Amino acid sequence: MTVVIREQDLEALVVGVTLLGSGGGGDTGAFGRMLRRRLGAGELVLRDASDVPGALVSPIGVVGATSVLMEKLPSGGEFDTAVRAVSRWAGADVTGLMSLEAGGLNGLTPLIAALDLGLPVVDADLMGRAMPRLDQFSWAVAGRSLTPCALSDPSGQVIVVDNVDAGGLERAVRSFVAHTGGWAVLALAPTPVDAAVADAVQGSLTRALALGRAHAGLEPGATPAALADGLGGRLLASGRVEEVARHLIADGGAAFGRGSVCVVDSSSRAVIRIETENEYLLALVDGSPVVTTPDLLCVLDRRTLQPIAVDAIRTGDEVLVVALPGPAWWRRGDRITRVGPEAFGLACEPQLLEAS
Amino acid sequence: MKGLPPSLAAMLTSPGWRGVVVLGGDADRRLTGSVVVMEVSVHPERMDGQLLVVLLAEDHTDWRIDALISRASAAGAGAVLLAGVEPLGRGAQLLAERLHLPVLGSPDPLAAHEHLRRVTTEPEVVRSDLVLRAVSALRRANGDLESVLRTTASVLERPVTLAGADGGTLAGEPLEAEDRAALVGTLPRVPVGWAAPYRVDLPGGAVLIAVAVLGVGPVCWLVARLPAVVPAEVAAVPEVLSVVAPAVGERLALRRLELERDARQRTSLLGELLHGEPSEATRRRAVEVGWQLDGWHTGIRIGADGQVDVAGRRADVVEAFDAEGLRAVVVEQGDGWSAWITAVSEPTATAVQEQAAAIRRVQRRLVQTVDAYVGVGRVQPGPSGIATSLAEAGDASGLARGRAETGRFLHVDRLGLAQLLLAWTRTDTFQPAAQALLAPIKGQPGDLVTTLAVYLDTESSVAETAAVLGIHRNTAAARITKIQHLLGVDLTNPDERLALHLASRTTPAE
CATH class of the missing domain: 1.10.10 (Arc Repressor Mutant, subunit A)
Structure with missing residues (x-):
């Protein structure tokens, strides 16, 4: 099944990938506008793997501190540079693109790259949502190597990394972006499309579009439960943010901003606590864990229904906390340990919504 | 479990829980016991109102604290006590309030656990431990009464008072006025020998435990104040006080002996002074006890009606003079006290008037406890002046005794002169006065x-x-x-x- 994206679908797509970001994944606004400019009155086809038999696809996206994107603006040539570098190293041309992570701005970056480079986009990605680490790519979890890969920064600098595992690549990427512009475009090796999508989450952008459309159809005046229903999720709370606590923890050399958000439900007075890193990770209702990664936790502004990111939430916000089912790909015992709460240092069994 | 378990509020006032603070939740509970666990990740079983003590809780803002509060509440815990006293996160505080589960913190959770466990399950151990500690501490306490009371207070970690039959503080921490009233209302006038200790429940939830101290002199009471009822402590404190009471009685007897000895010495020395010009030896003795013989003396005679313990109450008289800023020498004599105030130079008429007014205030202080009448002599110079002025004062007091209209106070000055002269015609002092x-x-x-x-x-x-x-x-x-x-x-x-x-x-x- 192929999905065609036109100008009028963009707003829904942007909201959809933001919801898949579960509070993280970076600010989608800038790339949403960039995509609108590139797309113009044209159209973009989200292809199924079977539509492009024999294609060599490269998962592509932005890594590093996505918050720096607004200060260190893209030059426009990063995608081309990275794709050409990885093609040259691998000795095979990239003939298709897919996303590294569907949640957040990386749900949009391969679309921009595809328009720029004139390549088809396959609707598959390595996360199905947003997550912070490279070892949480489905390829890495399934045992597929992430290298060779190429990184390019906005000034044109390129490095190619090969012969290293996901942890080593993580360190290489972090030291590269730390010493250049804070972020870089990462393009993985061109891979036969069948193999590429076999170990990937499929249909995430289609889901994002559907979610975005459902979101657009919501009535802001509806009851919180009805709003959650409309998104196909479960309402955890509707109330005021009582406290937002943030602190840094040193985690294997990389400092993640750990924090927590406390919301009191205005009708039941239940106390909802959400543990955060880059994303909303774990929700406790009255002290009992009820939803954890890889399911999605979305915090929406009660009035505008716009998703609120982890780094934007503030004490006093009136919010809805809604849990959405995470990508089905992760719902397997051997996979879930890599993305469940334990993977974030939260000593808790994964708590997932009933598969819908 | 013996008796009613202690309330959380009472435990918080308990000495063994000194470092324990409330971090969240406000409900008061009765704590039936204490269960200790290592970490916050435990899943407690049926708690039945016991305290859940967590030995390792590094970060009080961690989400696992919230989860633990939830599980502890579900298991029926009376309260949760965490290691450390750092504040809880907002979420945990809200949760503790919502679930009505008090969350406590302590720098030494194990000690808090041990204390609660003993208080709830082994009250007799608490009791024998306190008694043993009191006995061994008393053996080390050096002589005086204050140190015995201090030692007892430090063993009990509660204020301890030695109170008279009227509730007035004889030694130790003074009682509050309302406590005193409640105590006096409960205690019998004449205690039976080795009577059971008395327990006075005060309106605020505090308790006074009183044990009679029987010995020489009037009966007095050894009183400990407990700010709240921890049953084990309420049972233990009377035992400790009963052990201490004889020691206090002994100290009181010793003190009494000293008082009487000093009184005898003073009285005989004054007797010598009153018999004409003092000898060299008398002067030396006077200097030794701190009496200044030279200068200008104002004699004061304080008589007391009724049975008065002249030696025992001397301290009150000295205190009353001190309170009015008068440095008076006070000597027990007969049924009252002779006192004099010495000035280096001759006081002016105004100074004499002011001094007389101050002495009058001294009398007013004394009247609260002693039925006193006071005579004041004129200012007289030199060693013999003491005798002269005291003689005047003695005559004046004799008149003052029957003169309620002057407040049983007479100052040998111009105004009281006429009456004094009448008396003086029978004395040797009359001639010089005239x-x-x-x-x-x-x-x-x-x-x-x-x-x-x-x-x-x-x-x-x-x-x-x-x-x-x-x-x-x-x-x-x-x-x-x-x-x-x-x-x-x-x-x-x-x-x-x-x-x-x-x-x-x-x-x-x-």
Whole structure:
């Protein structure tokens, strides 16, 4: 099944990938506008793997501190540079693109790259949502190597990394972006499309579009439960943010901003606590864990229904906390340990919504 | 489990829980026991109102604290106690309030656990431990009463008071006024020997435990104040006080012995001073006890009606003088006290008046506990001045005793003079007093002393006076005017006239 994206679908797509970001994944606004400019009155086809038999696809996206994107603006040539570098190293041309992570701005970056480079986009990605680490790519979890890969920064600098595992690549990427512009475009090796999508989450952008459309159809005046229903999720709370606590923890050399958000439900007075890193990770209702990664936790502004990111939430916000089912790909015992709460240092069994 | 378990609020006042603070949740519970666990990740079983003590809780803002509060509440815990006293996160606080589960913190959770466990399951161990500690601490405590009370207070970690039958503090921490009233209302006037300890429940939830101290002198009570009822402690404290009470009684007896010895010494020394010019040895002894013999002395005699423990109450008298800023030497004498105040130089008339007013305030302080009457002598110089002024004071007090209209207070000064003169005519001190009174007109031209005597004898008739003395009537009138002027008295005032009349009678005319 192929999905065609036109100008009028963009707003829904942007909201959809933001919801898949579960509070993280970076600010989608800038790339949403960039995509609108590139797309113009044209159209973009989200292809199924079977539509492009024999294609060599490269998962592509932005890594590093996505918050720096607004200060260190893209030059426009990063995608081309990275794709050409990885093609040259691998000795095979990239003939298709897919996303590294569907949640957040990386749900949009391969679309921009595809328009720029004139390549088809396959609707598959390595996360199905947003997550912070490279070892949480489905390829890495399934045992597929992430290298060779190429990184390019906005000034044109390129490095190619090969012969290293996901942890080593993580360190290489972090030291590269730390010493250049804070972020870089990462393009993985061109891979036969069948193999590429076999170990990937499929249909995430289609889901994002559907979610975005459902979101657009919501009535802001509806009851919180009805709003959650409309998104196909479960309402955890509707109330005021009582406290937002943030602190840094040193985690294997990389400092993640750990924090927590406390919301009191205005009708039941239940106390909802959400543990955060880059994303909303774990929700406790009255002290009992009820939803954890890889399911999605979305915090929406009660009035505008716009998703609120982890780094934007503030004490006093009136919010809805809604849990959405995470990508089905992760719902397997051997996979879930890599993305469940334990993977974030939260000593808790994964708590997932009933598969819908 | 023996008896009613202690409430959380009471435990928080308990000495063994000194470091424990409330971090969240406000409900008061009864704590039936204590269960200790290592980490916050535990899943407690049925808690039945017991305290859940967590030994390792590094980060009080961690989400696992929230999860633990939830599980502890579901398991029926009475409260949760975490290691450390850092504040909880907002979420955990809200949760503790919502679930009505108090969350406590302590720098030493194991000690808090152990204390609660013993209090709830082994009250007899708490009791014997306290008694043993009291006994061994008392053995080390050096002599005096204060140190015995301090030691007891530090063993109990509660204020301990030695109170009189009226609730007044004899030693140790003073009782609050309302506590005192409640105590006096409960205690019997005359305690039975080795009577059971008394327990007084105060309105605020605090408890007074009182044990009678029987010994020489009036009965007094050893009182400990517990701010709240922890049953094990309420059971243990009377035992400790009963052990301490004989020791306190012994200290009181020793103190009494010392008091009496000192009193005897002072009284005999004063006796020597009152018998004429003091000898070299007497002077030396006076210096040794800190009496200043030189200077200007004001004698004060304080008499007391009824049965008064003169030696025992001396401290009260000294205290009353101190409170009014008077540095007085106080000596037990007969049924009261003799005291004197020494000034380096002769005080002015105003200073004397002020001093008299201060002494009057001293009397008012004493009247609250002693039925006292007070006489004050005139200022007299030198070592013999003590005896003189005290003699005046003694006479004055004798008069003061029967004169309720002056507040049973008499100062040998101009105003009380007349009455004093009456008394003085029977004493050796009268003569010098009379001479002092007439001193201003002595040696004046015109024999004013004789003129005054005649004038008063003739019922204030100038004509008669002139006739008796053989002088002109105008001369007599002029002399009378001069006498009034020199003495500064008004001869129409009957009191003053009487005083002068008596004085002129005893003073031999030149």
